[in-house]
Amino acid sequence: MIVANKSWADIQILIGGVALLEAQEVRYNRERMKEDHHGVGAKVVSRGFGDVKDDGMQIKMSLDELKRLEAAAPGGDITLIPAFVVKVLWKPTVRNPIPYTDTLTNVEFRNNGVDAKTGETKHFKVIDCIFAGLNDPQ
Secondary structure, eight states: OOOOOOOGGGEEEEETTEEEOSEEEEEEEEEEEEEEEEOSSSSEEEEEEEEEEEEEEEEEEEHHHHHHHHHHSGGGOGGGSOOEEEEEEEOOOSSOOOOEEEEEEEEEEOOOOOOOOTTOSSOEEEEEEEOOOBSOOO
């Protein structure tokens, strides 16, 4: 039996419980510091584990979607919106019925602006975010 992969068509992004309708990309990353320890000889004898860093979150959304967020933001500034939860839902499909959900907590927007280019019929902006929690128990 071949199991189909999830595709962009199967994704839904919720910001504070509200669906983000006009997004083209979402990126997020968790990194754990790991370091090899050497002892006698040239081989690694142990490994140390350090801090977890949740970093690199970006959402590419349409200017229209961004303007809707600005309308709901304090003073129209999305960087002043208090920390919120983002859920990335991978919906079940007929060919791959297993749903997945990534929950990112303590998310805040870090920037705002416009990226408009000649010839575009729809404008999109990559918004950088900070977060502290990826599928962590609440």
